[in-house]
Amino acid sequence: MSMVNQIKQAFEKHFSPAPIMVKSPGRVNLIGEHTDYNNGFVLPSAIDKYVYFAVKPNGLDEYRFLAYDLNSRFSTSSRRIEPCDKPWANYLLGVIAQMAGHGKNIPGFDCVFGGNIPMGAGLSSSAAIECGLAYALNHLYNFGYSQLELALLSQKAEHEYAGVQCGIMDQFAVLFSRSDHVIKLDCQSLDHEHYKLDMSHLSIVLVNTGVKHSLASSEYNRRRMECQKGVDILKRESDGIRSLRDVSMDLIVKNRHKFDETILKRCTYVLEENERVIAACDCLANGDFNAFGQLMYQSHYGLRDKYQVSCAELDRLVELTEPMDGVLGARMMGGGFGGCTINLVENNHLDNFKQLITNEYKTPDSSNPEIYTCTLGGGTRLA
């Protein structure tokens, strides 16, 4: 039975017939990591892995949730919304709290959700969950939120209920993606452009280190602060600086004696990564995937050496691809400290790639790594 039908059936078994069904995708990011909260550029897309939602009003003063994959339930009074000790429920409560904060009346409802986005793999299952519920409630109760408003409120839900001061990339990608396209998003203006990716001879392949990124939220928030420190130093030296987006490499070089080494590394990485995203989009426009792949490697080395959000397993997976035929690019993806690498592989080398990776890499619990080939899909929608 398809996943969407499993979720619907579970809903009807536990609650009542005929819920609305929504599917909300995970995302990849081809290049532009840790740039979003620095008002820079990113190049993500949704993929063909989803969290499915079944939702229906229940006529009660209660929100009742079932996390299908975890077989875990949670319910709470609709009169009082606050964070709870079930991590998965906080993503959902965070969305409700945002809408309630806008003065929306959200009558009680039942919700079952589950799907096939691996958790803790850096594919943003959290944004898929937030945006999926936000989309479903907007549809069900005719709140009239725009897609952009849904993305922004889902991001705030993550800040306030999951404690991660994330940028806008994930929620934007989850809601705005189109099949076969990546989005070049300017995280300062939120201007965006869809680039069609001709993938007839190439595949996007994810390799899961099997390391759950548990350090991610504390180190993530620390990186944000380190970048802000850099901005604060440069603000004193030049007018009109609000973020690293307003900073040139010249300005950093001129003031380098005012930075400690760590802050200097973080800031130069961000400026270089923004340049790489712009260069990568030029490569897409010219169909030059070889040069695009080289930029992916450069991105990884920057994340490893200057931004220091990689880990031994991610580095190993990238290193293994360096001598391989048919691998155009590879890098760690997402927040870091575990999760997946993203690889651009020529289709006629795909089997070889999988074989070599499986021979050479074992996860920390000594099993073969999970390898997913994904296609670029559309954003959150009715299923």
Ligand code: GLA
């Ligand atoms: C996480 C965050 C995003 C982004 C990436 C790193 O996925 O949710 O906002 O900062 O890390 O690029």
